[in-house]
Amino acid sequence: MTKTLYDKLWESHVVRDNGDGTCLLYIDRHLVHEVTSPQAFEGLRLAGRKPWRVDANLATPDHNVPTTDRDQGISDPVARLQVETLEKNCQDFKITEFTMDDIRQGIVHVISPEQGATLPGMTLVCGDSHTSTHGALGALAFGIGTSEVEHVLATQCLVQKKSKSMLIKVEGETPEAVTGKDIILAIIEKIGTAGGTGYAIEFAGKAIRDLSIEGRMTLCNMAIEAGARAGMVAVDDKTIDYVKGRPYAPSGELWDKAVADWKNLVSDSDANFDKVIELDVEKMQPMVTWGTSPEMVTGIEGVVPAANSFADEVKQDGVTAALEYMGLKENTPITAIELDKVFIGSCTNSRIEDLRAAAQVAKGRKVADNIKLAMVVPGSGLVKQQAEMEELDKIFIDAGFEWREPGCSMCLAMNADKLEAGERCASTSNRNFEGRQGQGGRTHLVSPAMAAAAAIEGHFVDVRKMTNTVQD
């Protein structure tokens, strides 16, 4: 029988079939952060339980950590207690944690692949919906709630029902300035934020194969914004090259054995999917969201749509409410939208490739006067170090960007980095929900190059047509 990549990943992790439509699924890697874990550790203690397999866990604080003045600790006492609680829990249960002063600290979804702690063929979970990111390496990775965090800690397993399978094929030659971010936003525009609900998505086709592993991570990261708990890409030579030599990756004889196994992590050529969606990358352009849901998105050459251009009545109401919240009028060209802040960072777009793309646009230019704050938040201490070696930090600082310490930062604004009511932000993050970046804040999702271009011009601009010339 032919199998999809998802079938293969699922079947190799079934501990037992419970006979009621659910299976006990083994989890190879569990990532832990400060926000969704304290109640799980408390549950373990109350039940007198211990982690089943300590070495399968890797922890780091990311959501709450400050991105400035790290040496002064966390000033918010509530946030500090949460980060300290993670530290205490990791010490008590002997779980490896990259603490705030460790160069390896960063956003869980950036540090795990960076360390080789995410490997092809793994099942990987974390109490965070963007865990789908790790599927880029041919792993089955999905977000869980705190009860399931406790369940994985205690049993190394989860009770799961197998999802349906969806294949999203993106074919064609990728146009200039169209990135993994633009591809996933175009997919969400097509299938909607609930389009992937109940499915595990495999992304395939030439445009996906042409993406770097980092681009594939951006793509899989936002599978959840299409409603799918898991997104994945088949293993190819890029995957194997990416993993090789990383601290947690196997080496020597074990490496050869692993690689031989990983080469099977592709869907059989005639595998059957429950649903197949096809897109042509050649018709895509850099994307910008205009509303309060990632499906409210259009190309940079587009306009803010009118509510009555949507057929469905519930959708029309949603668009009307979104435009009111966003302070936008229908038919406004996207390029006419002026901004207050720019955020380059998050588990979607804070890897070295993202920072290089933004820096390339910012180089020799200046942030526009109307931009109150343009900030770059690397995804990890190691990304930051690499960027500084390449002197990207200098490019950003010279252009008027702030260069910050790693963490989730203004993607969800749990720390001090947030929008004020009414402020409009070009953001490389993943959610443009009401209040996501601060109460009353208005978020437009874009790629790193598009965010940098918007910072320079003060409004959205097609990064391929920038008129602001590079200064010597």
Place this chain on the structure above:
Amino acid sequence: MEKLNTVEGIVAPMDRPNVDTDAIIPKQFLKSIKRSGFGPNLFDEWRYLDHGEPGMDNSTRPVNPDFVLNQPRYQGANILVARENFGCGSSREHAPWALLDYGFKVIIAPSFADIFFNNCFKNGILPIILSAEEVDTLFTEIEKTEGYQLKVDLPSQTISKPNGDVIRFEVDAFRKHCLINGLDDIGMTLEHVDDIKAYEKRRHQEAPWLFNQE
């Protein structure tokens, strides 16, 4: 987890699609290391006129009179009727904790986001999927009748309306069993310790690089 058998009570409408978990419980309240006490901050940004922070006395904050849950007719509601893709976004289990702490035991919608749907069952909340037409009818009936109530019976998988109509709903057999009996998932999984150990032993042979990953 508390057992859930039948739920009868006032129904509140949440008439917008894609209600995300950021709206259900805003991020500033996720700094808590506890599982309880989120109810007063459920839908905080819609419910109050000021900006909420943890530790505030919520009883003295200005409420938004236009927000549906602040209307007198929906006070004491324990059933929520919502639109498509309810609970999308962040995996935060604080969302079902807040809904439960507020008093909601049943949520009815045409569709739910997967992680939220799953999190509900882990906390003694029953999420029910009905067709968009059935949900639409409920919205109309709630609007028309002040004090509109439903009776949800999990064992028979039925919802009884005030006019005597009965709607049948589907629920996964295992999840139904757990809800009715208030069962702890972890305890049940640990009944299969031998299976987990046997899997690990076999897997260690097949894929040794997945073990001793420190």
